[in-house]
Amino acid sequence: MKFKKLAALAVSAMLIAGCSTGGGTGDGATFKAGTYEGSAAGFGGDLKVEVVLSDEAIDSVTVTENSETEGIGSKAVETLPQAIVDAQSVDVDSVSGATVSSEAIKAAVTMALEAAGVDVASLKPVVSGPVEKEDKTMDVDVVIVGAGGAGMSAAITAAEEGKKVLLIEKAPMVGGNTSRATGGMNAAETKYQKEAGIEDSVDLFVEDTMTGGHNLNNEELVRTLAENSASAIDWLDSIGAHLNDVGKAGGASVSRSHRPLDENGKILSVGSYLVPIMEKACADKGVEIMLETEATEIIMKDGQAVGVKAESKTANLTVNAKSVIITTGGFGGNLDMVVEYKPELKGYVTTNAPTITGDGIKMLEAAGADFVDMDQIQIHPTVVQSNGALITESLRGDGAILINNEGKRFTNEILTRDVVSANVIAQPGSTAWLIVDDAMYQDSTVIQGYVNKGYMTKADTIEDLAKVMNVDAAVLQETMDAWAADIAAQTDAEFGRDDLAEVKYHLDTAPYYAVMIAPGIHHTMGGVKIDTSAEVLDKDGNVIPGLFAAGEVTGGVHGGNRLGGNAVADIVVFGRIAGANAAAYAK
Ligand SMILES: Cc1cc2nc3c(=O)[nH]c(=O)nc-3n(C[C@H](O)[C@H](O)[C@H](O)COP(=O)(O)OP(=O)(O)OC[C@H]3O[C@@H](n4cnc5c(N)ncnc54)[C@H](O)[C@@H]3O)c2cc1C
Incomplete structure (x- = not known):
């Protein structure tokens, strides 16, 4: 099939744009030429735009102010203004995974156009004709599907081994769920723990992870995770990522959640x-990243993985490769699939990116792979119900508390996610x-972000806090006094929270901030079976030659419940292992 791009059906903004009530000339659209401003609430706070109109067209759209998340909302900021100019309309597709930012840009441009007297609804978008896709073949050493943290760790590592690496990503941006991780990365026996005087061990990390996962985990995989976690922190340092602050996350016996500081x-x-x-390290090492390219099939030949088939907007791709790595993440963004494996989760919100739809699971199934723990799906206790935004667990590790709608504490806040979720669900x-x-x-840009996004409400006094929460002020005061006494005594007599000697913050400094939360779907612990070399196993327990997987698409590491901070450890540790072994296989 020959590549042929059909010309745009409408060629001139003048012919398709609607009329305004303003001045202007000509038979088509008439605008009141000038520069107009608009604003709307984005994901990270106010977003402002400037729109320049000539008499007959939208000449330019510029986002002049924004606090959108780097790598997610920033993609909408980069691409949507031009899309609006090209379409001469705000009726354009949102950037997948950056819906809130996209909608904010469209709303701000609408406001600016309305300020110019434009009837926005009448601006019909310029439509391009259908594009006939070309058939394209590529030959590489290692092809990797899914550019989240696991895929990029694998890609950088394979490229460091001198291999020609292609990384395919279906979204318009890299990052997947990894971009959403707000807490930290667990690692034991690291230089940063030693500097902070924290005593930890690989054995304790293994024990905590097994206990947290209800001992359903594959202990060999857990040990591989723990043993390689400190070197993963060092490797991140080597590519310029410094996780040098260490805090506590739920289910960990000691502080081992590594976080970056500004x-x-x-x-x-x-x-x-x-x-x-x-992403920069991928570019520096010569990894080719193809965005908006969706893998659909693992190509198998004589029982061996030899490439993938994929589709971009313009091409049907056949990628021939000596080895294949699947790093497509879990299926927490595919609510039908979640309900298929765990019907009781029907109706829950999800914290996941919309592209996390279990594609890798389906492709691996067709390639003959085996799976484990598919019904082990984690709900996270602290999720904003209006949009699925996660309030990170590390806040509780640092000293945040949970209070019910009667103004009372009801749980040890740092128990594992499944237990805290059940305790929240049991409240009025x-x-x-x-x-x-x-x-x-x-001290936290994360909390400042929650406030800017309107998730957390500020209250100057405990009395005001009670009003925000709609609880009895006297009861809330009693709860806060009891917490202060617990902190002073370093004992949580009622709920047995045992880290009061370590908590960094004592909730003794007004103003206060509160956010209403409830559980949401968060992590799919089950996935494809791998061995400690990140090789994919078939239903007889044999390695499928040439096929590797890492990250949330795999099962076995987290068992029946993932500990906060263990997924980022998983993607870096097993991403690197997959990259190194796929590179060795592709010799
Ligand atoms: C809100 C939130 C907060 C979190 N916080 C933490 C935390 O603090 N600490 C922690 O340890 N863990 C945390 N996690 C979990 C952790 O972020 C994820 O488990 C982990 O990042 C998954 O990484 P991954 O590389 O396996 O997949 P992802 O990062 O999800 O990347 C998978 C990529 O594959 C792409 N893809 C999917 N299908 C295809 C296809 N067919 N073709 C091409 N590309 C495809 C996706 O678009 C995506 O970009 C959090 C998760 C969420 C949702």
Whole structure:
């Protein structure tokens, strides 16, 4: 089939744009020429645009102010203004995975156009005709499907071994769920723990992970994770990613959640910090990344993986490769698939990116792979119900508490996610409030982001906090006093929280911030069976030659419940192992 791009059906903005009530000339669209401004609430706060109109067309759209998430909303900021100019309309597709930012840009442009007197609804988009796709073949050493943290760790590692690496990503941006990771990365016996005087061991990391996972985990995989975690932190350092702050996450006996800090010492979200650094490392090492390219099939020949088939907007691709790595993430963004494996989760919101749809599971199934723990799907206790935004667990590790709709604490906040989720569900209304104070707010860009996005509400006093939460002020005061006494005594008599000697913040500094939370679908622990070399296993337990997998698409590492911070460890450790072994296989 020959590649043939048909000409746009409409060629001139003048012919298709609607009329405005303003001035202007000509028979087609008439605008009131000038520069107009608009604004709307984006994902990270206010987003402002400037729209320049000539008499007959939208000449330019510029986002002049925004705080959208780097690597996610920033993609909408980069691409949507031009899309609006090309279409001469705000009726354009949102950037997949960056819906809130996309909608904010469209709303802000609409406001600017309305300020110019334009009837926005009448602006019909310029439509391009169908594009006939070309058939294209590529030959590489290693092809990797899915450019999240596992895929990029694998790609960088394979490229470091001198291999020609192609990384295929179906979204318009790299990052997947990895971009959303806000807490940290667990690792034991690291230089940063030693510097902070934290005593930890590989054995303790294994024990915590097995206990947290209800001993359903594959212990060999867990040991591989723990043994390679400190060197993974060092490797991240070598590519310019420094996770040098160590905090506590649920289910961990000691502080081992490694997090980045900004130049002022404030804690940053781990995922949105790592993804651009990994993307740059891919570019530096010569990895080719193809965005908006969706893999559909693993090509098998004589029982061996020899490439993938994929589709982009313009081509049907056949990628021939000596080895194949699948790093497509889990299926937490595919609610039908979630309900298929766990019907009781029907109706839950999800924290996952919309592209996390289990494609890898389906491709691996067709390639003859075996699977484990597919019904082990984690719900996370602290999720904003209006949009699935996650309130990171590390806040509770640092000192945040949970209070129910009667103004009372009801759980040890740092128990594992499944237990805390069950405890939230058991409360009146099955929702609860997470509380932080100003000391935490000042030290955390993550919390500042939650406030800017409108998730957390500020209250100057405990009385005001009670109003925000719609609870009795006297009861709430009693709860806060009891917490202060617990902190002073370093004992949580009622719920047995045993880290009070370590918690960094004591909730004693007004103002306070509160966010209403309830559980949401978060992590799919089950997935394809791999061995400790990240090789994919078939239903007889044999290795499928040439086929590797890493990250959330795999099962066995997390068992029946993933500990906070263990997934980022998983993707870096097993991503590197998959990259190294796929490179060796492709010799
Ligand atoms: C809100 C949130 C917060 C989290 N916080 C933490 C945390 O603090 N610490 C922690 O350890 N874990 C955390 N996790 C879990 C962790 O982020 C994920 O488990 C991990 O990042 C998954 O990485 P991955 O590389 O396996 O997959 P992903 O990062 O999800 O990447 C998979 C990629 O594959 C692409 N893809 C899928 N199908 C195809 C296809 N057919 N063709 C091409 N590309 C495809 C996707 O678009 C995506 O970009 C969090 C998860 C969420 C959702």
